[in-house]
Amino acid sequence: MDNNKLYNDFEEMKEQMSLLKNKLAKQSLINEKLIRQSMSNNQSYINRQGRSSIITAFVTIPLGIAVFALYGFSIYFCIITAAILAFAVYKMWRLHKTLWDLDFTNCDLITIGEQTQKLKKNYTNWPKYSIPVFLVWLLLIYMEYNHMPWSDTVHSLGIGAFVGGALGTICGYIADRKVIRKANEILKYIEEIRSGE
Numbered sequence: 001m002d003n004n005k006l007y008n009d010f011e012e013m014k015e016q017m018s019l020l021k022n023k024l025a026k027q028s029l030i031n032e033k034l035i036r037q038s039m040s041n042n043q044s045y046i047n048r049q050g051r052s053s054i055i056t057a058f059v060t061i062p063l064g065i066a067v068f069a070l071y072g073f074s075i076y077f078c079i080i081t082a083a084i085l086a087f088a089v090y091k092m093w094r095l096h097k098t099l100w101d102l103d104f105t106n107c108d109l110i111t112i113g114e115q116t117q118k119l120k121k122n123y124t125n126w127p128k129y130s131i132p133v134f135l136v137w138l139l140l141i142y143m144e145y146n147h148m149p150w151s152d153t154v155h156s157l158g159i160g161a162f163v164g165g166a167l168g169t170i171c172g173y174i175a176d177r178k179v180i181r182k183a184n185e186i187l188k189y190i191e192e193i194r195s196g197e
Contacts, residue, residue: 035189035192035193038185039186042185043099046119046182047096047099050095050100053089053092054089054092054096057085061082064081065081065082071148077144096119109190113190116183117187120180120184123180126176131169134169138162
């Protein structure tokens, strides 16, 4: 009788252990889904930031070149400005292209991690190249500005170019830091998922 009771107790414990394992597996699956959803939200922000930067550039590049040409800036300055901005748009497109194609809710973590790390590295390194180019561009604008005949319109345009360039740089820097922060969050989520496996 005691053996029968022990056997039944043991079977009941095995059944409870099996139920507990199933519940834990489901809980782990739910946690991974929630983490992947958070990663997907961060990816959406990064993608929106990249697309809005590219769309803004497509609107402002021709407008800026037209204004510079209208107010007498040399064709060389306009071409150099267009080339610098077109290169920046190309880099932004290449940087974001791989993330646009990934589905963070289903893609494997290694691919997500590699692409996010690559994006973060490029965003971190971008000021090393863009700030010197921007300073050279400001020098070019100053040289162009000094060779123009004096007028209130030219003076206003020069001030507007300097202020607009500075504001654009500050806004771009803030947006870049936020993208890097979102990329860091994605990488942190990947580590959480890996540590739970």
